[in-house]
Amino acid sequence: MLNVVTGNEAVEIIRNTVQKLNPATEKVNIIDSTGHVISEDITAVESIPPFDRSTVDGYAVCAEDTFGAGEAIPAELECAGAVAMGSPAELEIHRGQCAEILTGGMLPRGANAVVMVENTRKELDSCLVYSGVAPGENIAKKGSDIIAGDAAVKKGTMIGPSTVGVLSALGIYDVPVFKKPVIAVISTGDEIVTGTPENGQIRDINTYLLASCAEKAGCEVYSYGSVKDDRELITDAVKKCVEAADAVLISGGSSAGSMDMTCGILNGLGTVYFHGIAIKPGKPTIFASVNGKPVFGLPGHPLAAYFVFRLFVTEYLRALLNRPGDKPFTRARLSKNVPSNHGREEFICVKFDSSGHAQPLYTKSGIISVLAQADGFICIPRESEGLDAGTEVSIYSL
Amino acid sequence: MLNVVTGNEAVEIIRNTVQKLNPATEKVNIIDSTGHVISEDITAVESIPPFDRSTVDGYAVCAEDTFGAGEAIPAELECAGAVAMGSPAELEIHRGQCAEILTGGMLPRGANAVVMVENTRKELDSCLVYSGVAPGENIAKKGSDIIAGDAAVKKGTMIGPSTVGVLSALGIYDVPVFKKPVIAVISTGDEIVTGTPENGQIRDINTYLLASCAEKAGCEVYSYGSVKDDRELITDAVKKCVEAADAVLISGGSSAGSMDMTCGILNGLGTVYFHGIAIKPGKPTIFASVNGKPVFGLPGHPLAAYFVFRLFVTEYLRALLNRPGDKPFTRARLSKNVPSNHGREEFICVKFDSSGHAQPLYTKSGIISVLAQADGFICIPRESEGLDAGTEVSIYSL
Numbered sequence: 061m062l063n064v065v066t067g068n069e070a071v072e073i074i075r076n077t078v079q080k081l082n083p084a085t086e087k088v089n090i091i092d093s094t095g096h097v098i099s100e101d102i103t104a105v106e107s108i109p110p111f112d113r114s115t116v117d118g119y120a121v122c123a124e125d126t127f128g129a130g131e132a133i134p135a136e137l138e139c140a141g142a143v144a145m146g147s148p149a150e151l152e153i154h155r156g157q158c159a160e161i162l163t164g165g166m167l168p169r170g171a172n173a174v175v176m177v178e179n180t181r182k183e184l185d186s187c188l189v190y191s192g193v194a195p196g197e198n199i200a201k202k203g204s205d206i207i208a209g210d211a212a213v214k215k216g217t218m219i220g221p222s223t224v225g226v227l228s229a230l231g232i233y234d235v236p237v238f239k240k241p242v243i244a245v246i247s248t249g250d251e252i253v254t255g256t257p258e259n260g261q262i263r264d265i266n267t268y269l270l271a272s273c274a275e276k277a278g279c280e281v282y283s284y285g286s287v288k289d290d291r292e293l294i295t296d297a298v299k300k301c302v303e304a305a306d307a308v309l310i311s312g313g314s315s316a317g318s319m320d321m322t323c324g325i326l327n328g329l330g331t332v333y334f335h336g337i338a339i340k341p342g343k344p345t346i347f348a349s350v351n352g353k354p355v356f357g358l359p360g361h362p363l364a365a366y367f368v369f370r371l372f373v374t375e376y377l378r379a380l381l382n383r384p385g386d387k388p389f390t391r392a393r394l395s396k397n398v399p400s401n402h403g404r405e406e407f408i409c410v411k412f413d414s415s416g417h418a419q420p421l422y423t424k425s426g427i428i429s430v431l432a433q434a435d436g437f438i439c440i441p442r443e444s445e446g447l448d449a450g451t452e453v454s455i456y457s458l
Numbered sequence: 459m460l461n462v463v464t465g466n467e468a469v470e471i472i473r474n475t476v477q478k479l480n481p482a483t484e485k486v487n488i489i490d491s492t493g494h495v496i497s498e499d500i501t502a503v504e505s506i507p508p509f510d511r512s513t514v515d516g517y518a519v520c521a522e523d524t525f526g527a528g529e530a531i532p533a534e535l536e537c538a539g540a541v542a543m544g545s546p547a548e549l550e551i552h553r554g555q556c557a558e559i560l561t562g563g564m565l566p567r568g569a570n571a572v573v574m575v576e577n578t579r580k581e582l583d584s585c586l587v588y589s590g591v592a593p594g595e596n597i598a599k600k601g602s603d604i605i606a607g608d609a610a611v612k613k614g615t616m617i618g619p620s621t622v623g624v625l626s627a628l629g630i631y632d633v634p635v636f637k638k639p640v641i642a643v644i645s646t647g648d649e650i651v652t653g654t655p656e657n658g659q660i661r662d663i664n665t666y667l668l669a670s671c672a673e674k675a676g677c678e679v680y681s682y683g684s685v686k687d688d689r690e691l692i693t694d695a696v697k698k699c700v701e702a703a704d705a706v707l708i709s710g711g712s713s714a715g716s717m718d719m720t721c722g723i724l725n726g727l728g729t730v731y732f733h734g735i736a737i738k739p740g741k742p743t744i745f746a747s748v749n750g751k752p753v754f755g756l757p758g759h760p761l762a763a764y765f766v767f768r769l770f771v772t773e774y775l776r777a778l779l780n781r782p783g784d785k786p787f788t789r790a791r792l793s794k795n796v797p798s799n800h801g802r803e804e805f806i807c808v809k810f811d812s813s814g815h816a817q818p819l820y821t822k823s824g825i826i827s828v829l830a831q832a833d834g835f836i837c838i839p840r841e842s843e844g845l846d847a848g849t850e851v852s853i854y855s856l
């Protein structure tokens with residue numbers, strides 16, 4: 061069975077399938093919310109700052125009283141008092157008056173500007189102002205950062221410091237987030253072992269690699285470990301993982317035959333949507349649904365498995381959690397020609413050289429170390445015959 | 459007391475102080491290692507792959523036997539057997555022979571290339587090869603990914619999928635890492651409240667913002683909460699935090715006076731290295747050491763506190779954990795003039811516009827929402843009078 065699709069078709073199929081899923085949500089305390097994804101649009105219920113605030117230490121004034129003031133002819137204003145931090149400004153000032161105020165203090169009624177303390181001299185009951193200020197000067201107006209009613213945080217935002225900042229400013233301490241999806245990881249292959257390999261065997265890389273990918277993508281991991289290329293063992297593993305997780309990644313075996321077996325198993329347990337994507341690396345990829353849960357069959361080759369995670373499993377997460385689409389993080393010129401005539405979309409790791417050019421990292425075995433050296437990757441379209449040195453390309457993050 | 463330094467001087471002082479510290483290390487299981495920092499250089503004790511492997515499904519051959527083979531005149535080779543996956547290749551082939559092999563299989567002795575199955579036809583006891591291969595073709599040589607003795611992972615590497623991949627390939631399941639530094643966070647200010655603010659009060663942002671920054675930077679957080687601008691309360695808070703954590707961040711109060719009080723307290727408890735950095739935002743920053751633990755006094759303004767974390771607290775972590783230095787992630791041209799004549803190094807958030815130019819994000823109060831909109835920030839040197847539209851600038855990640 062072979063149902064090969066293009067990369068774009070694969071993404072569309074994944075998104076369509078995932079749109080029928082209803083991801084679970086929960087509330088987490090803001091202090092534990094970093095790394096979670098916001099599950100609903102959050103509207104500001106109040107303005108930030110909540111009142112006109114001074115942005116400097118100095119004197120709140122009627123700006124008009126300071127017009128024309130200078131070193132030689134200071135304006136003399138009567139001191140009406142001091143604004144206490146953290147208390148409502150009960151003071152009101154009138155023309156000819158001023159009030160002491162600290163950074164962050166609430167502007168008293170009647171004032172429309174603040175003179176910096178450096179430009180003043182305190183006298184007994186008055187203050188000399190040596191520099192004029194315009195109305196609004198040194199004031200952060202109520203709502204100048206966020207206005208009540210604004211969309212403050214969008215559904216699908218991955219929470220980091222800036223989101224936490226906005227949430228805390230708005231007093232949202234119980235944060236609505238998606239439950240972290242649980243991703244199950246299975247490695248298959250007769251030659252795959254955990255522990256010391258005998259001659260002809262190699263160590264299980266994909267279990268750890270894909271678990272780390274899933275964790276970095278904001279998921280919980282259910283690590284099943286490695287199983288031999290055996291129909292019963294793999295069937296059993298898939299069933300257990302579908303039970304325990306929200307999605308399943310099953311990587312390897314290393315040959316076309318074993319991927320066919322995995323495909324057959326998935327076809328028996330659920331629906332296979334495609335088997336094969338016209339990309340390099342990563343062609344022998346399977347996407348299926350078992351009991352309504354997405355199951356990805358990934359290539360056994362670690363670099364290929366990584367790319368399939370990066371390109372397609374993340375699309376599942378994006379669709380599920382409403383996260384924004386993939387965007388290149390920069391553009392750069394190629395340091396050398398990149399041939400390509402595979403009729404497959406091709407993904408190549410690149411590294412910035414000392415002059416800022418993107419240098420393609422070729423690797424024959426390319427098991428894993430190329431990923432550690434790369435600064436990003438480029439995509440060569442399916443219809444392209446390759447790219448010339450000097451071509452400007454989009455660089456995607458790994 | 460005022461001891462103002464430049465940004466570079468601040469970094470140097472921080473690094474010098476931190477170099478005397480001896481960060482704790484531990485071993486974590488590879489499956490839990492993502493986000494930790496490697497605490498020692500790791501040398502590969504074996505080669506990856508550990509033997510010559512086939513990179514395709516097909517037939518292991520002596521390449522010389524296939525020279526000149528083509529569609530019209532296939533080479534006919536005797537089938538000596540099949541390489542079993544995960545077992546030592548006990549087969550040896552001789553000239554005129556071939557052996558079935560799957561992707562990842564161990565190359566049998568005597569073979570020096572693999573013909574893809576697509577270019578062959580199996581007969582009863584022989585195989586017809588329709589395409590010549592060169593010696594080494596379709597083989598990943600032993601050590602082609604990592605050679606035994608290579609520096610496989612550097613001390614100071616933050617563990618992500620690619621590192622986990624290398625570690626698992628090498629069988630390093632107990633990973634030597636630095637213990638996550640514990641960062642204590644204190645907010646101060648009479649106007650700062652957690653919960654519903656009265657008129658004149660504002661919500662504590664910095665506790666949550668800095669906790670999130672610390673968590674994203676790979677630290678554990680000890681959140682002390684907010685305290686009023688009171689000498690005894692702040693002294694008590696600093697003492698408790700120095701006891702409980704590896705480093706302390708104390709942000710606010712909002713005025714020069716309260717930063718002076720914090721500085722005085724730190725001076726009494728330990729050594730203050732500087733008070734004031736010639737940067738904008740972030741000038742009223744303090745760096746001190748109490749009982750050998752770094753204590754940072756950060757500005758009360760959330761955006762300024764964020765920048766001081768991003769620019770200076772991260773330098774403490776870099777020095778402590780041997781992490782690589784700060785590097786811009788891309789360069790772009792400015793969309794408009796950026797004035798600057800402050801005699802202070804200036805950091806300005808930017809956002810990429812639709813044509814890929816870096817657009818400076820100005821904000822008067824700029825409490826926090828500007829961070830959520832920005833794609834990165836630029837740095838304007840202290841001696842610069844500003845930058846013209848079209849100037850190419852380095853963009854740093856937030």
